[in-house]
Amino acid sequence: MKYFFAIWIPVILFTNVVFSQETITHKVERGETITEIAKKYQVTPYDIHKLNPDVQDKLKPRTVLLIPSKAGAKVIANQNQAEIKHKVLPKETLYGIEKKYNVSDADLKKANPFLETDGLQIGQELIIPSKNKMKSSEKAVYHDVVAKETKYSIAKKYGITIAELEKKNPDIVPGLTVGSHLLIKGNPILPQKATVKQEGIITPVNKYSTYEVKPKETLYSLSKMFNLSQEELMVLNPELKNGVEIGMLLKVPANTVFLKVSENKVYADLTAKNNSGDRKKIALLLPFNVSKVEGDTVHxxxxxxxxxxxxxxxxxFYAGALLAIDSARTLGLPIDVSVFDSEETKYNSNIAAIINDNKLQNADVVIGPFYQNNAEAAARLLSVANVPVISPLSKDEGVPIANLYQAVPSNDILKSKMFDFMRSKNGNMLAVVDKKKVSVIQYLKQNQPDVKLVPLNDNGTVSAENLKSMLVAGRMNYVVLETANTWMIKTTITSMVSAMSNYLVQLVVLEPNETLDSDEINFSNLVKLKLMYPSVIKEDSSVEGVVFENKFRKINSISPSDYAIRGFDVTFDAMMRLMQNKSFEETANTISTQQFKNKFEYHKKEGIGNANKGVxxxxxxxxxxxxxxx
Known part of the structure; x- marks a missing residue:
């Protein structure tokens, strides 16, 4: 409480930078809204209101609006759609331009063929393909239905209507089935038809080579290796729909530049090396929602x-961040920290105004907001300046954005790390999966094909005979358990314990399982089977950890929660990365760290974006x- 209402936060005032801004005009058509016009010209509603203060949200037809033109961009109205041209400025990159206009690398290069031969050069004038032209090549987004999900919850998650969801997936009109593979947006990828060569047009010919699948490779790892989506890889190789098998010969693009990055980055303890002496700027966008608290007359x-x-x-989280800021001050680190109330809910925030009013384009790192879609919005707004935005709490995969860093490993990363660990120990991997968990079975078949499913009895339990027949002597046998059924858990544990005299066995779960914590399950058996699981945080009994907890308790009169520890770890990690005489991006690409309870091992996502694989x-x-x- 005392932090929220009493402590004084030194808010750093960033130097005002004045940009010369050109404007264009737009005549309002019947039914148009400020939001639609802002999207059309790729500006914010705030930008339009700023130039047109007298305009209300309800627009009158034929009203002429002033529209800000982005730096380096010329927007020309052309028959109800905007043709955009962009003049390349110093320090701009293809990634930055593509994210600025929300176009894909393929679409941009198709509209500007000289980029393939000449590369990006200062002063070039690029044609930005219109949304209508790009619509047909929009990348497909899919969703696998899990238990308890409804059409409403899925539609709400992706910001579409139930009607739109059913239109793209007519099979779900009668009802939703667990495990269904739904198309959310874009068009399903189909095999390309042969192109008829027209006179005067040179048709590019795709070249392919053959690749033999090696042990431990999965559909996910292969798609990353060849820079293709899993759907694109399956279009080239339909047999992959039945799973990946060692020795399979796959059709893949020739002369592929492998994107494999070392999965085992070296962890390092960072020490301050800022020899240049320049002060770094960090901004925290945290959802205090002070106006709601002060305006609450009921509570x-x-x-x-x-x-x-x-x-x-x-x-x-804020209390932990404050302790990190205090530690930086004690170390004498030249870092200025600004804290802003993001005033956010799941679907709204104040970040656009904060970024514009406080020139956060000059920040070295932005931490927050909390909600994934708000963090993505902040990253988009700051992508032109390439300011790293750290999403500190969300586990959502989200939309890949080049300057967005997911600080919390996703559930898929947790699972992948668990299987990678078992493979590194040359383990024999088995899985006992409840028949109701269709999505888990589908995940294992598609992404972990070397994991063997243990057959179940008619009543859904596991027999000792079935399990023992699949165990291998002389190797650790990992049994992955995926069920909330108490009787199924008991029979599996009993079968494993009975096999311990002749086999090495270990029980594994991929996520927290409340049933294992109930009194019905004998805890001593879990210890005997050395229950193993992946986790974002660890127990910390080090001297440094004890010192941290004592200091936190002294200041706040309570022990630090996991959120407080994450607030400290995320903030302190960002500060130390900025003290390496390198940008945050450079250190994220080369160095992994471990703070009190959290690891930060950033890797490029499939395509763009950055995910933490510190598990x-x-x-x-x-x-x-x-x-x-x-």
Whole structure:
């Protein structure tokens, strides 16, 4: 509480930078809104209101609006659609331009063929393909239905209507089925038809080569290797729909530049090396929502704190960040920190105004906002200046954006790390999966084809005979358990314990399972089987960890929550990366770190964007403590 209402935060005032801004005009047509016009010209509604202060949200037809023209861009009205030309400025990159106009690399190069031969050069005038032309080549986005999801929840998640969802997936009109592979946006990728060569037009010919699948390779790793989506790879090789098998001969693009990045980055303890002496700027966009708290006439502040979990999470994260800021000040690090109230909900925020009013284009790193879609919006607004935006709490995969960094590993990354660990130990991997978990079975078949599914009895339980028949002597047999059914868990554990006299066995779960924590499951058996699982955080009993917790407790009179620790770890990690005489982006590409309880091992996502793959593999040890598996 004292942090939220009493502590003084030194807000750094960024130097005002004045840009010469050209404008164009737009005549309002019947039914148009400010939001639609802003999207058309790729500006914000705030930009339009700024130049047209007298204009209300409800526009009158034939009203003439002033529209700001982006730096380096000329927008020319042309028969109800905008043709955009962009003049390349110093320090601009293809990624930056593509993200600025929300176009793909393929579409931009198709509209400007000279980019393939000459590359990007200062002063070039690029044609930005219109949305209508790009619509047919929009990349398909899919969603696999999991238990308890509805058409409404899926449509809401992706910002579409149920009617639009059913139009793209007519099979779900009668009802939704768990495990269904739904098309959300874009068009399904179909095999290309032969192009008829016309006179005067040279038709490019795609060249392919053959690749033999090696052990441990998956559909996901192969798609990354050849810079294709999984759907594109399956179009070239329809047999992949039945799973990846060692020795398969795949048709892949010739002369592929492999995008494989080392999955085992070296972890380093960062020390301050800022010899240049220039001060770094960090901005925190946190959802305090002060106006709502002050405007709440029904609940007192104390009552709101008792009930508002989101506010408590924010205050905990902020308290941890403050401790990181204090540590930086103690170390004498030349860092200025600004803290802003993002005033965000799941679908709204104040970030556009904050960024514009406070010139956050000059920041070295922005931490926040909390909600994934708001973090993505901040990243888009700051992409032209290539300012790194860290999404500190969201586990969502989200939209890949070049300057967006997901600080929390996604569930898919957690699972992949778990399977990679078991493979590194040359383990025999088995899975006991409830028949109701269709999405888990589908995931294993598509992404972990070397994992064998243990057959179940008619009543859904596991027999010791079935399990033992699949165990291998002399190797660790990892049994991945995916069910919330108590009886199924008991029979699996009993079968594993009975096999321990002749085999090496270890129980594995991919995510928290409340049933395992119930009194019906014998905890001693979980210890005996050394229950293992992937985790974003670890237990910390180091001297430094004890010092941190004592200091936090002394200041706040409570022990730090996981959110407070994440607030410290994310903020301190960002600060130390800026003290390496390199940009945040450069250190993220080359250095992995471990703070008190969180790892930060950033890797490029499939295509663009940055995901944290810093995951701990933990297990129950015989001394009843949780330890990190090596």
């Amino acid at each position: 007192s502040v104390i009552e709101r704190l008792k009930k508002d979990k989101f506010l408590n999470m924010t205050l905990d 701990y593999i933990l297990y129950y040890d015989s001394d009843l403590t949780v330890k990190v598996a090596n």
